[in-house]
Amino acid sequence: MDQTAAHPHILGFDVFFVGTLLAGVAAIMVMVAIYAALTVRDPMQKRVKALNERREQLKAGIVSHTPKKRANIVRRSDTTDAIRMILDKLKVLQDSQLADAQQKLAQAGIRNKEWAVAIIFGRMVAPIILGGLAAIVIYWINYFPLWTDFKKFMGFAAAVVGGYKGPDIYVQNLITKRTAAIRKGLPDALDLLVICAEAGLTVDAAFSRVAKELGRAYPELGDEFALTAIELSFLSERRQAFENLAYRVALDSVRGVVTTMIQTERYGTPLASALRVLSAEFRNERMMRAEEKAARLPAIMTVPLILFILPVLFIVILGPAACSIADAFSSGPAATKK
Missing domain, CATH: 1.20.81 (Receptor-associated Protein)
Structure with missing residues (x-):
């Protein structure tokens, strides 16, 4: 007998599997929080280092007349160089796309422009990886047998689209916070x-x-x-x-x-x-932005007021009266019989 068939399911998901997954994620987040608390670093050190590197790059552009000497000052990465070679061989690295990715990195506070090729490479590789994993889990293993064909296709499509838009969403989130x-x-x-x-x-x-x-x-x-x-x-x-x-x-x-x-x-x-x-x-x-947020507050508070505050208020006000009425009706026929 398959033991997983006896597990309860909600929307086609195994409750025990989802609970185990969430417990694992919670444990990882606790360890990350403990590590972050124990290894607190001064953000000023990173800022000073980045500014000093930019100062050295500008000095190299003024003092050094040869491109070879200037290239020694600019930070290079073997990883980004390998990614750039792969993209050049595949003929998918466009100058306009690279310039747009470099500007987004600069707006996100990432000074190293070489990592722009990593974003382009992530757009190309992440949909293949996530789409392949989704296809294996959904179609080959058939982990969700209760799903319809349309729901399976939508799950596969969500994995592919999420893999393609994931790097852009991450960088855009950094840009929004920094802005x-x-x-x-x-x-x-x-x-x-x-x-x-x-x-x-x-x-x-x-x-x-x-x-x-x-x-x-x-x-x-x-x-x-x-x-x-x-x-x-x-x-x-x-x-x-x-x-x-x-x-x-x-x-x-x-x-x-x-x-x-x-x-x-x-x-x-x-x-x-x-x-x-x-x-x-x-x-x-x-x-004006603060006044706009204050003006939106009554409309935003309407839904929580209706869903959470008013029911509790009605229970507190009408609860004792309802209990007294119920007791009166329940004791009335017994007193009549006596």
Whole structure:
């Protein structure tokens, strides 16, 4: 007799198997949490290392005149080189696709552009691997015998699509979190830039000072400003440093700041007054987003209010009365008989 047939199933899934799988995932997450708590690292060390590497790359581009010497400074990886060779042999590596992946990595805070080929390789390999595993589990082993043909096909299709979109979803999630953190600290950064500009500091010194002051409160924004300050010091065209900042941050507000800085550098307009106007605009925008969230709160709270709060309230209010009525009806016929 097959013992798995006696196990209860919900939506075609074995309850015991799902419970075991969830227990295993929970145990792994507990071990990961313990490891993360025991090996706490200072995020500033990683930031300083990345900024120093970028500074050395810019120095190499200025001092070294030969491409071979400059290539020694740039970080290379045997893994990414092997992936690039495979993609070149398969004729699937396009320049536009590679440039888009590199920009997404930069917006996600990943400085090494060589890992863009890994994203393209993951889009190609992950659907094959996950689709093959799904085909083996669903069709060959027939682990879900209660599923219809349509449900089996949908499970296989979900595995293939998930494998293809998985790398992009992961990178986009990093971009969304980083963009939200930068948007949150941008008005404060502009206020400090205004103070530094009015104090007589140069643009690169002002960016460096703001990065130092906001590095703990807003590490993502401090990282970007510090990198911009380094590029302002080493690049021959200061416009390129500001354009690199807009390239690395997927935020319209940062593009507005970059446009203002470029116009200030070109036409000599007062920097403090322009940044003060931008700072006030961004603060009003942040207040409007907060008011919008507050206005949506009553509509969002309607569903939990109906599903969870009102039933409990009715039970608390009407429960004693219902119990008293039930007791009265149950004791009434007995008293009549006596």
